[in-house]
Amino acid sequence: MYSYKYIFLPTALIIFIFTFDYFNNQKAESSELLTDKVVYVDDVFIHEKKDFSKCRVESWNNKTTWEIPRIAKLKLLTEHGVTKSEGLNDGELRLISAFLYENEIVVTTSRQRTDKPQLGTPVFCRYFDCNRVEIPGSMYKSFFFPLTSVHCLRKAGASFISLSLAENEQPQVPIPFIHRLFKNPPNELGVCGGQIYGLDAKWMQIAEFVEHHKLIGANMFYFSVFEIDEMTRIVLNEYERSGFAEVSMINTEYTNAAMMRHMVQIHECFYRARQHSKWLLNIDHDEFLIPTKMPILKYIESLGDKTAELIFSMRRIAKFKESLENYNNIQEVSNDIQAINYNLTHEPTYGSPKVMVRPDKVDAILLHWSYGLEPGYKTIVVPKNVAFLNHYRTISPKFLWSNFIETLIKQKTKFIHVTLREKYVEKLRENVIQILGYVFEKHNVTCDNIPISLQRSTKPYLVKSGICK
Numbered sequence: 066m067y068s069y070k071y072i073f074l075p076t077a078l079i080i081f082i083f084t085f086d087y088f089n090n091q092k093a094e095s096s097e098l099l100t101d102k103v104v105y106v107d108d109v110f111i112h113e114k115k116d117f118s119k120c121r122v123e124s125w126n127n128k129t130t131w132e133i134p135r136i137a138k139l140k141l142l143t144e145h146g147v148t149k150s151e152g153l154n155d156g157e158l159r160l161i162s163a164f165l166y167e168n169e170i171v172v173t174t175s176r177q178r179t180d181k182p183q184l185g186t187p188v189f190c191r192y193f194d195c196n197r198v199e200i201p202g203s204m205y206k207s208f209f210f211p212l213t214s215v216h217c218l219r220k221a222g223a224s225f226i227s228l229s230l231a232e233n234e235q236p237q238v239p240i241p242f243i244h245r246l247f248k249n250p251p252n253e254l255g256v257c258g259g260q261i262y263g264l265d266a267k268w269m270q271i272a273e274f275v276e277h278h279k280l281i282g283a284n285m286f287y288f289s290v291f292e293i294d295e296m297t298r299i300v301l302n303e304y305e306r307s308g309f310a311e312v313s314m315i316n317t318e319y320t321n322a323a324m325m326r327h328m329v330q331i332h333e334c335f336y337r338a339r340q341h342s343k344w345l346l347n348i349d350h351d352e353f354l355i356p357t358k359m360p361i362l363k364y365i366e367s368l369g370d371k372t373a374e375l376i377f378s379m380r381r382i383a384k385f386k387e388s389l390e391n392y393n394n395i396q397e398v399s400n401d402i403q404a405i406n407y408n409l410t411h412e413p414t415y416g417s418p419k420v421m422v423r424p425d426k427v428d429a430i431l432l433h434w435s436y437g438l439e440p441g442y443k444t445i446v447v448p449k450n451v452a453f454l455n456h457y458r459t460i461s462p463k464f465l466w467s468n469f470i471e472t473l474i475k476q477k478t479k480f481i482h483v484t485l486r487e488k489y490v491e492k493l494r495e496n497v498i499q500i501l502g503y504v505f506e507k508h509n510v511t512c513d514n515i516p517i518s519l520q521r522s523t524k525p526y527l528v529k530s531g532i533c534k
């Protein structure tokens with residue numbers, strides 16, 4: 066019985082393909098279209114809300130909470146205006162992500178108004194079941210904190226969440242949860258990669274940024290993308306595929322997203338990392354943490370488990386050329402490593418420090434510091450001879466603060482030349498080459514490689530259209 070089936074099916078398939086081919090060719094030859102004059106009306110049945118099957122509540126989602134964790138502290142920070150400082154005055158309420166933690170949900174948005182102070186103003190959490198039907202009586206009145214984010218209670222059976230600015234207002238399109246229900250964060254060290262905006266090529270810098278921090282112990286990267294060029298997107302895709310990165314694609318209502326998006330990106334990164342990375346380094350993708358005495362995680366371990374924040378000094382390194390725009394060959398990539406090419410800098414300073422925090426032990430982060438350290442935990446100012454940041458700053462006038470060298474000269478800064486140890490530099494170069502070669506090194510399709518079975522039907526088209534050579 067079985068063997069009959071195995072012969073019959075392939076044979077039928079072959080006959081079908083040939084008949085199809087034959088009629089297809091026939092059709093192409095006759096120029097007259099034979100049709101009926103009648104127009105047939107096809108019904109398209111709509112699956113109405115009442116037709117949906119009942120939602121099943123899974124055990125992970127069988128949880129309701131009654132109070133936001135650390136609510137008193139969040140209110141206090143709100144009253145003190147923590148994180149209120151940046152934004153455009155006409156921002157719409159647009160949802161980015163909803164992070165599901167054990168005892169709360171945090172919804173991040175791209176709204177960051179400062180005219181009618183947004184921080185602390187009421188906003189309503191709206192809960193939806195698996196069919197995206199709002200759960201009756203589930204609305205919860207919360208407030209904005211930090212600036213762009215909203216803490217919501219958990220509701221058993223909620224599969225989607227949304228926000229509205231008023232109780233009786235149509236909520237935004239509900240979004241699903243990103244699960245952060247781990248007992249222990251699965252990553253030891255995560256890194257925020259700053260805001261990605263503008264269409265200038267960043268693929269080379271981002272590959273070096275990720276590969277460098279992987280080398281010093283990071284295993285997760287968080288990027289917030291407002292605008293992106295195609296090649297940089299390909300590199301981020303690859304890091305997402307291999308589980309090294311999570312990317313928030315943020316769609317705002319503005320034609321150009323450039324600048325003024327720090328709070329959106331920082332809070333997005335912070336909540337994404339909470340319960341996902343034990344430590345979070347809050348930097349931009351042109352900044353590189355340089356541990357010069359011992360591996361950074363070893364240093365952290367030596368500080369004991371009551372440390373929740375590290376403050377790093379920084380030095381700017383003048384970048385005299387812009388990074389590669391197009392990928393031509395791997396040799397050009399090899400010659401474009403910032404860590405090798407640029408060496409003019411100064412002693413690190415704590416003037417604009419950067420921090421590494423435990424996202425579960427602080428209540429918010431800003432560009433250069435954090436807020437609301439949990440009692441009993443301490444901040445360590447990391448000595449310059451242990452670790453600091455190298456900030457590669459371009460001198461191209463296209464970019465913000467590019468005249469920093471003149472400023473440093475005015476401040477009578479003493480410049481120095483530095484070079485990084487060969488052993489590290491070679492490893493970095495090798496890893497950057499490996500990832501960029503993997504995504505960008507391509508070869509053409511040759512017509513000789515087209516399988517016999519497609520020679521008749523498809524090859525003529527591929528040859529004619531130049532897809533194969």
Ligand SMILES: *[C@@H]1O[C@H](CO)[C@@H](O)[C@H](O)[C@H]1NC(C)=O
Pocket residue numbers: 122123124127
């Ligand atoms: C959800 O919780 C209720 C009450 O605690 C319990 O009776 C029910 O079995 C739970 N359901 C699931 C799927 O865990």
Ligand SMILES: *[C@@H]1O[C@H](CO)[C@@H](O)[C@H](O)[C@H]1NC(C)=O
Pocket residue numbers: 406407408409482483484
């Ligand atoms: C610094 O960089 C310049 C330009 O690339 C190079 O000529 C010089 O040899 C470098 N100096 C050191 C100390 O690496």
Ligand SMILES: *[C@@H]1O[C@H](CO)[C@@H](O)[C@H](O)[C@H]1NC(C)=O
Pocket residue numbers: 507508509
């Ligand atoms: C692929 O073919 C195009 C068009 O003929 C040519 O310009 C290009 O150099 C080829 N690419 C490679 C990698 O051989």
